[in-house]
Amino acid sequence: DAGVTQSPTHLIKTRGQQVTLRCSPKSGHDTVSWYQQALGQGPQFIFQYYEEEERQRGNFPDRFSGHQFPNYSSELNVNALLLGDSALYLCASSLEPNTEAFFGQGTRLTVV
Amino acid sequence: KNQVEQSPQSLIILEGKNCTLQCNYTVSPFSNLRWYKQDTGRGPVSLTIMTFSENTKSNGRYTATLDADTKQSSLHITASQLSDSASYICVVRGKGGGNKLTFGTGTQLKVEL
Numbered sequence: 197d198a199g200v201t202q203s204p205t206h207l208i209k210t211r212g213q214q215v216t217l218r219c220s221p222k223s224g225h226d227t228v229s230w231y232q233q234a235l236g237q238g239p240q241f242i243f244q245y246y247e248e249e250e251r252q253r254g255n256f257p258d259r260f261s262g263h264q265f266p267n268y269s270s271e272l273n274v275n276a277l278l279l280g281d282s283a284l285y286l287c288a289s290s291l292e293p294n295t296e297a298f299f300g301q302g303t304r305l306t307v308v
Numbered sequence: 309k310n311q312v313e314q315s316p317q318s319l320i321i322l323e324g325k326n327c328t329l330q331c332n333y334t335v336s337p338f339s340n341l342r343w344y345k346q347d348t349g350r351g352p353v354s355l356t357i358m359t360f361s362e363n364t365k366s367n368g369r370y371t372a373t374l375d376a377d378t379k380q381s382s383l384h385i386t387a388s389q390l391s392d393s394a395s396y397i398c399v400v401r402g403k404g405g406g407n408k409l410t411f412g413t414g415t416q417l418k419v420e421l
Binding site: 200231236237238239240241252284286288294296297298299300301302304 | 339342350353409413414416
């Protein structure tokens with residue numbers, strides 16, 4: 197079992213660009229949550245996808261959007277990147293929305 | 309507002325020594341509390357999980373305690389090793405209202421020779 201996998205592991209983008217991050221959940225998991233973790237801070241909840249729909253959303257602007265595919269994998273899209281979007285983006289999967297979450301290794305996004 | 313506060317913010321100890329990390333939370337109603345270990349640049353890995361009725365849980369050299377009355381938890385690390393150097397994050401799951409997870413900001417532990 198490969199666990200939760202995220203790609204890419206590192207990414208550098210310029211202000212104003214758009215970025216797409218990808219997540220494959222742990223085998224058998226159907227729920228994917230995305231978190232943003234700034235340096236020295238705890239993860240902040242962005243949103244959760246279950247049954248291909250956004251079920252919950254944290255306090256993030258509409259520039260942050262996502263998608264879940266029929267195979268339960270997920271994408272996080274961020275438009276009009278700002279310097280403040282630089283962070284470690286974590287994906288967590290679970291078997292149903294309120295069960296134990298397993299985290300991927302994260303994608304380190306740097307906006308310059 | 310549901311909050312999780314951890315102390316100390318950072319800690320340096322010598323290899324072989326013990327240490328205790330603290331977590332205070334205001335999340336209510338409460339479902340469970342989990343301690344995660346996060347290596348730099350990596351995703352968090354679960355160490356222990358405790359529900360309302362549990363007051364202690366061990367995982368090797370890691371022992372977590374929970375006092376649901378005072379809303380406090382601690383993580384005790386015994387005989388520390390260099391590989392214990394990481395951020396330790398306390399995460400509380402609420403009950404109802406989407407059962408959201410509330411993360412603490414973590415304690416950065418460094419174990420030195």
